[in-house]
Amino acid sequence: xxxxxxxxxxxxxxxxxxxxxxxxxxxxxxxxxxxxxxxxxxxxxxxxxxxxxxxxxxxxxxxxxxxxxxxxxxxxxxxxxxxxxxxxxxxxxxxxxxxxxxxxxxxxxxxxxxxxxxxxxxxxxxxxxxxxxxxxxxxxxxxxxxxxxxxxxxxxxxxxxxxxxxxxxxxxxxxxxxxxxxxxxxxxxxxxxxxxxxxxxxxxxxxxxxxxxxxxxxxxxxxxxxxxxxxxxxxxxxxxxxxxxxxxxxxxxxxxxxxxxxxxxxxxxxxxxxxxxxxxxxxxxxxxxxxxxxxxxxxxxxxxxxxxxxxxxxxxxxxxxxxxxxxxxxxxxxxxxxxxxxxxxxxxxxxxxxxxxxxxxxxxxxxxxxxxxxxxxxxxxxxxxxxxxxxxxxxxxxxxxxxxxxxxxxxxxxxxxxxxxxxxxxxxxxxxxxxxxxxxxxxxxxxxxxxxxxxx
Numbered sequence: 001x002x003x004x005x006x007x008x009x010x011x012x013x014x015x016x017x018x019x020x021x022x023x024x025x026x027x028x029x030x031x032x033x034x035x036x037x038x039x040x041x042x043x044x045x046x047x048x049x050x051x052x053x054x055x056x057x058x059x060x061x062x063x064x065x066x067x068x069x070x071x072x073x074x075x076x077x078x079x080x081x082x083x084x085x086x087x088x089x090x091x092x093x094x095x096x097x098x099x100x101x102x103x104x105x106x107x108x109x110x111x112x113x114x115x116x117x118x119x120x121x122x123x124x125x126x127x128x129x130x131x132x133x134x135x136x137x138x139x140x141x142x143x144x145x146x147x148x149x150x151x152x153x154x155x156x157x158x159x160x161x162x163x164x165x166x167x168x169x170x171x172x173x174x175x176x177x178x179x180x181x182x183x184x185x186x187x188x189x190x191x192x193x194x195x196x197x198x199x200x201x202x203x204x205x206x207x208x209x210x211x212x213x214x215x216x217x218x219x220x221x222x223x224x225x226x227x228x229x230x231x232x233x234x235x236x237x238x239x240x241x242x243x244x245x246x247x248x249x250x251x252x253x254x255x256x257x258x259x260x261x262x263x264x265x266x267x268x269x270x271x272x273x274x275x276x277x278x279x280x281x282x283x284x285x286x287x288x289x290x291x292x293x294x295x296x297x298x299x300x301x302x303x304x305x306x307x308x309x310x311x312x313x314x315x316x317x318x319x320x321x322x323x324x325x326x327x328x329x330x331x332x333x334x335x336x337x338x339x340x341x342x343x344x345x346x347x348x349x350x351x352x353x354x355x356x357x358x359x360x361x362x363x364x365x366x367x368x369x370x371x372x373x374x375x376x377x378x379x380x381x382x383x384x385x386x387x388x389x390x391x392x393x394x395x396x397x398x399x400x401x402x403x404x405x406x407x408x409x410x411x412x413x414x415x416x417x418x419x420x421x422x423x424x425x426x427x428x429x430x431x432x433x434x435x436x437x438x439x440x441x442x443x444x445x446x447x448x449x450x451x452x453x454x455x456x
Contacts (some may be wrong), residue, residue, distance in 0.1 A: 008070050009034035015066045020059075026250055027218050028055055040074045042067065043089075045081075048210035052079045052090055119180060120190040125173035131298055133291025135409070136167055139282035143171050147178035150186070150221050150253035155280040157244075157254035161261050162284035165322030168257040171284070172223050175255055179221055188221040193229040197236050204235070216243045221253040227276075228258045231267030241272055248275070261412075264427045287323055288409045292316040295323060299330050307333075311349045318353050320409075329356055364454060366410070366418045369403045376450050385420040395443075397421075399450065401429045407454070 012034075017025045033045040046052055055063065067075045079090040127147075132140055142155045158175075160168045176188045191199075203212035216222065222243070230237055247254055258265065261283065262276040287295065293316040300307050319325050332352045337344045373396055374381045383393040384400055397419055404415050412426045419426070436443050 005034050005037050008037070012066050012070050015069070016062070019062060019066075023220065023250065023252070028059065035080060037071070040072075041076045041078055042071060043078045043080050046079050047081070048214060049081060049090070050211035050214050052081070054214075117187055119176060119188045121176045121180070121188065122173050122190075123177055125170045126177050127174045129298070129302075130167060130170055130174050131291065131295045133287060133294060135285040135287055135291055136171070139171060139284050142280050142282055143175045144178075146253060146255070147175050147182065150179050151251040156248065156251075157256055157276060157279045159262060159276050159279065159281040160255070160257045160284060161259065161281065163286060163322060164259060165324030166284045166286060167323050168284055169225055170323075172225060172255050172257055176221060176223055179253075186221060187219045188223070189216075189219045190223040190225065193224055193226045196224060196240070197229065197233060200236050200239055209239070213239065213242060217246045217250075219247070219252065221255070222247060223255040223257075225257045226259070227256045228260060228265055228268075230272075231265070234269075237269050237272055241269070241275075244272070244275055248278070254279075260431075261427055263424055264431050266431070283411060285411055286321060286409050287326070289316055292319065292326055295326055296330065299327065303334070305330070305334060305344070307344055308346075311344060311346060314346065314349055315353060325356070329353055332356060364403075364407045366400075366404045366408060366415075369407065369454070370400050370418070372453050373399050373403065373450060376446070376453060384418075398429045398433050399447065401426055402433045402447070403450065403454070405430060 013029060013032075016029050020029070028051065031047060035043045035045050037043070046055075063077075067077065077091075081090065127140075127144065130136075130140065139160055142153075142158055145153050146155050146158055160171060162168055173190065176190055179186050179188050200209075200212060203209050224240075230240065244254060256276065262273050262281055265273060265276075293312060296307075296312050296316055299305070300312070315326070315329055319329050329352055332355075333344050333349060336342075336348055336352060342348070370381055370384050374384065377392065377396050377399075379392060379396050383390075384397050386393065400419060401415055401421075404410055404418060405412075410418075412423050412430075416422055416426045421429075437447065
C-alpha cells in the first residue's frame, strides 16, 4: 500500500513540477512526503506550519486539482508537522470547489499585501550613479554580469570586500535594483548582518527557527552586508550555513560584503570561509585620483553646482580615503555656500576639507617607505624582501606593509610585489599589525615615530 502511495504521490509531484517554476516547486513541494492514505484522507509531511500556510494561500487551487485527478474527487488533505520531537496534524480546508473559490477570493483580496515583497533595497543606489574606475573595475564588471543572470554565472557567491565607504554597499544595492528592474517578480532581499543576527535570535526565542529558515530559503537573491559581524556567533553561522547551501544548490544568487577578504576574517567557521571563496572575491580599494575626480564631476553636474576646476582638483587631491568623505565634503561646500549666500572659492574649500577630513599626505613611494622604516629600525633594506624570519625582520616587514597600505592606493597584490610576498601573507601581516597595535604600546610608539619621519 505504501508503495502504491509513493507512486501516486510521485505522479502528483510530476504534475506540480510541470505547472510551477523550478524554484517554486523545489522550495514548496519537493521536500513534501506522502505518509499515508486511509479513508480518503491523504497525510502529507511538511517542515513547518509556515509551509502549510504558504501552500494553502498560494497553491491550494492547483494542489486540489492535482490531488482530485490522481486520488479521485473524494480525497481530503491533512498535513503533519514534526519538529523537536513533537507531531502536529493540521487538516486542510475541504478540497471542494467552494473552498477553493473561497481561498482564491481571500488571496485576491489580500493580493496587495501578499505580493508586496519588500526587498529592503535602497533604490537610490544604481549602476548609473556608481562611477567606474580602476579601484572597482573588476567588482563592477562582475556585478553587471550577475544582474543580467543572477545565480547563473561563475560569480556565486560574489564576495565584495574593502574599507569603509569605498562603495561595497552601493554596488550590492545596484545589483539588487537592476535585478528587480529586469525581473520584477524576482524575490531579492537585502539584509545587514546585524539585522540577520537579531532576526535569528528572535526566531530562537519564539521557537520559529524552521519558519526563519524557510523564509530565507525562499528568496532568489540574498544580499548580506557586513558579513564580518557574524564573527564568533555559532548559532547564527550554523543557520546561515544551511541557508547558503540551499540557495547555492538551488542556483540562487548570494552577494556578501565585508570590510576584509575571506582569508582575513576571524571567528568565522572554516566551512563558511571555504564557501565564501567558491565564487569571486572582489576587492574595492580606496578611490584613486582619477576616480575621485570623476565622482566629484558627476555630482557637480548632477546637482548643478558651480565649482572651479581648481577646487575640484584640490578636493580630489586631499580627500583620499573613501567615496563617502568626498560626497560629505561636497555636501558641506554646498551647505556653507547656501547658508552664507556666497560662492564656493578655494578659501572655503580649504576650510571645509580641513574640518571634515584628516589630511594625510599619501604620495609616498613604497621605496621611500621601505627606506624610512629600515633607517628607523637600523636594518638593511634587503631584509624586507629576504626570506629571513628573525623577529626584527618580520616586525620591519609588517610595518612596511602597514604603511604602504595606509599611505598609498596599492592593492594587497601590489604591496606583495614590493616585499616579495604573496597576497595571503600580506593580508596576514596587516591583521597581525592591527592586533598588535591594540595592545602593544611599544609598537604604537614606533609606528608614531615612523609616521612623524614620513611627515604624516
